[in-house]
């Protein structure tokens with residue numbers, strides 16, 4: 001175990017020399033007695049080098065994209081260009097204050113204005129808000145806009161959102177948060193929307209349909225136009241969860257195939273290091289009839305000046321975040337789009353699809369891939385079924401061969417890979433969702449495929465290795481449930 005920074009402390013060792021205090025104030029005058037420290041604070045005493053080594057060592061115990069392949073399905077853990085990090089950290093952007101007068105932040109507003117427009121173009125829709133700061137937050141914003149549309153028309157009864165059981169987990173949660181009712185329909189045997197079930201669920205109260213597309217199985221929904229026609233027939237609205245835009249960027253424009261509103265996960269699709277809860281940007285694009293409900297302010301251009309436009313305040317759903325959302329994430333998204341351009345975005349999408357299909361085809365011989373399909377989009381879902389079965393056929397011991405998807409994921413850690421997303425989507429038993437992204441080379445994909453094939457052999461011939469994995473990570477298996485229910489992160493020195 002690594003020692004904590006407190007345990008590494010050596011009394012008297014110093015890492016910094018502070019200048020002499022030349023401010024003439026008596027601390028007793030400004031801090032009330034009850035807030036004053038009664039005893040000396042215990043801080044670790046270390047040199048600069050000790051501290052550097054400590055944190056670098058800790059960071060290396062973690063997994064990150066610069067360290068290794070990170071095929072975490074649905075999360076799009078692509079490599080983010082360092083030039084964009086340098087750009088966003090430049091003082092001309094980072095030293096701005098959100099309360100600065102508009103005329104002093106014209107460049108920053110121009111970036112936001114261009115990003116709004118670029119995202120609207122990619123969506124095939126009219127306009128975009130950059131305020132939401134996460135995918136789920138974008139969903140909430142989009143659903144509020146849908147609700148506002150119905151209320152503006154006097155249709156207060158329209159409060160049901162239909163969604164398939166393959167939906168990303170945040171979808172039903174966002175519907176509930178936006179004050180509407182979830183109506184879930186089953187997917188068909190191919191993992192796609194069952195249009196008959198959808199038609200049966202549509203009624204006067206239908207406010208809209210919400211679709212994760214491509215869905216959580218990595219499949220593009222082929223019946224969108226039929227679905228949109230049925231929903232629009234009752235004046236419902238079509239919402240697209242576009243967190244998975246990565247494989248269709250510049251290829252499919254959701255607004256042109258029947259969607260009225262969508263969110264992006266800019267932190268996934270157009271780059272920002274993410275994971276661990278943030279920061280993100282869940283920009284929302286809408287078609288013309290929904291534009292007036294967007295959060296305020298929007299960035300607009302009047303003549304050659306960029307302004308914060310509050311003119312639709314009366315019809316807007318209001319603000320969903322302070323100022324302009326996560327500015328730095330939006331700047332990275334802008335840099336990514338401007339660097340690649342329209343053709344580049346499309347190429348990134350195509351490469352994401354090719355990479356996922358390459359792994360899927362190579363692994364289809366050894367891993368069970370349900371919802372039998374000839375190709376996938378940016379990700380695919382496999383299971384542990386064959387490993388369990390083949391192990392039993394070989395060793396004849398049910399207990400020894402009780403290999404779970406969790407075990408396969410843990411074994412991948414031993415081989416230096418981040419595990420795929422596991423046990424999601426819920427509609428696949430023991431799911432393992434693999435998304436390579438476009439930034440990986442064929443060599444990396446081949447090495448990963450090789451590791452997965454090795455694990456398959458281990459499952460069949462030597463399952464203990466897999467059941468006991470991981471063996472060479474800093475911590476073996478953690479008790480996830482205890483960690484959540486009985487969390488204690490205090491360190492007592």
Ligand SMILES: *Cc1c(COP(=O)(O)O)cnc(C)c1O
Nearest residue numbers: 074134135136168170212243280
């Ligand atoms: C990641 C993801 C979300 C949620 O995005 P957050 O930024 O984590 O809130 C929603 N839908 C899909 C399909 C996703 O992959």
